[in-house]
Amino acid sequence: MSPKKIILRFGKDISDKPIIYNLVKNYDLVINIIKANVNPKKEGTLVLELTGEKYNEGIEYLKSQGVRVQPLAEEVFRSEDKCTNCGVCTDICPTGALYMKRPSMEVMFNSDNCIVCQICLQICPYKAMEVRF
Ligand code: SF4
Ligand code: SF4
Known part of the structure; x- marks a missing residue:
């Protein structure tokens, strides 16, 4: 079975x-x-690569424990045309991949720090953050 990449989100x-x-x-x-x-x-957020015949059973176990599981998108990117530099996403990005550059107050995106949690996709009022599967 080929490896599968998933993202897990869980509460305290x-x-x-x-x-x-x-x-x-x-x-x-x-x-x-x-x-x-x-x-x-x-x-927490965990990005995992899983390999094994019991992959589906493992996923069901995670869900039974209250872990939110979703397939990992390949990449998150930002539309420069849509982004207004409002800064909303910089408060919620868990890794600082989205951050405010000072003093210009320009919102920057460092994809190297992005864990593809996709929280910014849900919160961006202008739908400027997009995902590529
Ligand atoms: S929330 Fe959206 S529009 Fe605002 S800075 Fe972030 S990506 Fe740009
Ligand atoms: S997907 Fe998550 S880690 Fe990546 S920029 Fe958006 S909020 Fe930050």
């Missing part, structure tokens, strides 16, 4: 649970952690 009630350990132990999955981020409120 799950951050202490051994979900990765259980994926390996109970579902025999090979896991490559591509990116991980836990904010001060203990809400």
Whole structure:
């Protein structure tokens, strides 16, 4: 089975649970952690590459634990035409990939720091953040 990339989002009630350990132990999955981020409120985002015959069972286990699972998009990018530099996204981007450059107050996007969590897609009022699968 070829590796599959997914993104997991979980709340603080799950951050202490051994979900990765259980994926390996109970579902025999090979896991490559591509990116991980836990904010001060203990809400987390994990980008994983999973390989194994019990992939579907592993995903069902994650969902049963309250983890939100979605396939990983290849890339997030910003439309320079649509972006108004309003700055809304810079407050919610968990990794600082979107940030305000001072003193020009121009919003910058550093794709190297982007974990493709897609939060900015939901919050941008001008639909300037887009995703490529
Ligand atoms: S929220 Fe959207 S329009 Fe505002 S700065 Fe971010 S990408 Fe640009
Ligand atoms: S998808 Fe958007 S909010 Fe998430 S890390 Fe990338 S730029 Fe930041």
